[in-house]
Amino acid sequence: MAKDAKPTINDVARLAGVSKKTVSRVINKSPLLNDATRSKVEAVIAEIGYVPNPQARALALRRNFLIGLIHDNPNAQMVLGVQEGILETIRDTEFALVVRPVDRHSPQLLDDIRHFIEQQRLFGVMLLPPISENDELADMCRKLGCTVVRMGSAALDKSEHLVASNDRQAVADAVFWLSELGHRRIGFIAGPQGFRSARERELGFADGMARAGLTIDPALMERGTYRFESGLAAGDRLLAVDPPPTAIFSSNDEMAAGFLHRALDKGLKVPGQISIIGFDNTATAAHIWPPLTTVQWPIKAMARAAAHKLIDPLEAASQPSIFLSDLIRRSSADAPSA
Known part of the structure; x- marks a missing residue:
């Protein structure tokens, strides 16, 4: 390397005894490198003052x-x-x-x-x-x-x-857990048409009910928009059914929060008279009262x-x-x- 020349990625690779590809991975913070290699390359970068040139690479x-x-x-x-x-x-x-x-x-x-x-x-x-x-x-x-x-x-x-x-399996497991708690009238708030997530979660609900030996009641099925307001509307309809559900699975936390709000507004005890499960584990789920049981989407x-x-x-x-x-x-x- 010439005295006044700026160090290059090739210089780093040569001095560290690795490939240029490995240096690039270090620069891009790839998790696929062992600590020893990463430390060796970072030490060479620091020693020779190499600075990646995004404009040139771009x-x-x-x-x-x-x-x-x-x-x-x-x-x-x-x-x-x-x-x-x-x-x-x-x-x-x-x-x-x-x-x-x-x-x-x-x-x-x-x-x-x-x-x-x-x-x-x-x-x-x-x-x-x-x-x-x-x-x-x-x-x-x-x-x-x-x-x-x-x-x-x-x-x-x-x-x-x-x-x-694995939305379908996760919802099926949650619904089956409700059945193990003793729930038999379990309602469902689906997500909007056109969303694969909504379809997968609806299939999971059906799987969980079938595994529990329970029949789906069409009167306990509602479709929302993934928004809080649609959870409120679903609460108005589902809680007017006679006999009402004892548990609800909502396809996301926003709708579950809306349903919870409506249930409390009607004077119902949660979870005593109605249990609610959401999906996503957003900040909303932990901050509302009572805190929401939910499927954590990673x-x-x-x-x-x-x-x-x-x-x-x-x-x-x-x-x-x-x-x-x-x-x-x-x-x-x-x-x-x-």
Whole structure:
């Protein structure tokens, strides 16, 4: 290396006795390196004063070091959780996050996203449900040379392009747990049509009821929008049924909170007269009273894995793609009163 020359990634690799690819992984905070290798490379970087040049690398790749988060999702807390997970992963790297809300019903959806990717020269994109279920959109991203990872409630793609939860099994287990507590009249608040998560959770409810040997009562089935207000409306209808349900499974926490509000407003004891379970384990679930029993959707863990797959595509297959949800038991669900 010449005396006045700026150190390069090749210099780092040579002095550390590793490949340029390994140096790149250290720079991008890849979790796929052992501590000894990471420390050795970081020591060389510090010793020779190597500073990555994002502009030069972006020019060479014809891409900026930007990760796009594209969504059309009414669950604001879910979107926030994904952002936090991605930001945790890309902190101290040269990558940055750009968030783009879209209208999945727009006839210009593909054109708008194409323009966004080309204008920003995105390195990669993460697609949130329900637009992550759009195969044409995912294919378009790939054709534009943009790495894509899809979040879903079921397997949508190859593992290197996927982070998914086991919604159907998680809901089935939660509903069966309600039956073990002694509940026989269990109602359900479904999510909106067009969401794979809503469908998977509805199938899980049916599975859990079948496993418990219980028959689904159509009068105890309502559909919401994943919003608080639809939980209120579902409460008005479900709590007017005679005889009423003794337990409700809601497809997300926002609707469960709305239902809980309506039940308390009607003077019902929760969980004495009505038990309630939600899905997501958002901050809302822990902060309302009584605290909400809910299925924990591992949003941040999924987002962190997705970010790793985006910033280090060569090692994407080594990251997990299926994440298991757990039932968080709080005060809103218990055995029915005698």
